[in-house]
């Protein structure tokens with residue numbers, strides 16, 4: 656897959672802007688002045704060692720954690736200035752593919768999708784709900800599983816269902832936390848392809864937190880390397896891969912699975 660051939664929708668428009676972000680837990684300084692922008696239509700991977708603060712960063716973007724200092728602007732709204740209702744409205748414009756986003760195992764695949772839709776958008780007709788569920792399942796290649804229960808699906812299919820559950824709300828931003836973790840190489844490749852399809856079909860802009868270099872290379876226009884609490888290097892995969900920075904070279908040498 657050749658990511659550099661994808662045309663960004665509007666590379667001039669910034670949809671995520673992170674400025675001078677700090678977060679500590681007691682004595683532990685995790686984020687120490689993080690700056691980052693994501694352009695409209697772009698997929699950006701955040702790479703970093705275990706414990707470097709990737710999940711903390713994505714939780715701040717999702718509004719689940721508050722930073723100690725700094726600003727996050729998403730879709731033109733500054734997170735720190737939003738009232739709870741405004742934050743909820745903003746979050747409806749974002750899709751989350753987190754490991755913790757558990758599926759409802761007691762409900763069918765159809766109900767797993769129709770439930771969040773009808774919870775968030777009132778007064779939809781039965782046909783509108785059916786059409787939306789079918790469109791989201793079609794997008795992730797699970798239309799034939801519509802009457803199954805999630806526990807009957809494989810790990811990769813469950814991941815797809817989780818993504819469909821966010822797509823049903825037509826998100827403008829997608830946040831993926833370790834989308835390929837725990838999957839075999841073939842399933843990883845399928846999820847990577849799906850992430851790119853979502854970007855193209857739904858015109859999303861995304862941040863993808865990952866350890867998986869193949870995922871970063873095949874799904875993202877740019878990579879941001881989180882080391883010692885800041886982004887040491889941001890650029891194309893090749894820019895980052897070919898850097899002389901010792902800590903980045905070490906990260907790539909231990910993670911080289913391409």
Ligand SMILES: Nc1ncnc2c1ncn2[C@@H]1O[C@H](COP(=O)(O)OP(=O)(O)OP(=O)(O)O)[C@@H](O)[C@H]1O
Pocket residue numbers: 680683685703704705706707708709710711712
């Ligand atoms: N709520 C919390 N309270 C205290 N410490 C926390 C909390 N959340 C995260 N940390 C600490 O912050 C650091 C960064 O954690 P984080 O989960 O962001 O790492 P990560 O880069 O996502 O790692 P991994 O790749 O292993 O998932 C870790 O040392 C972690 O123990």
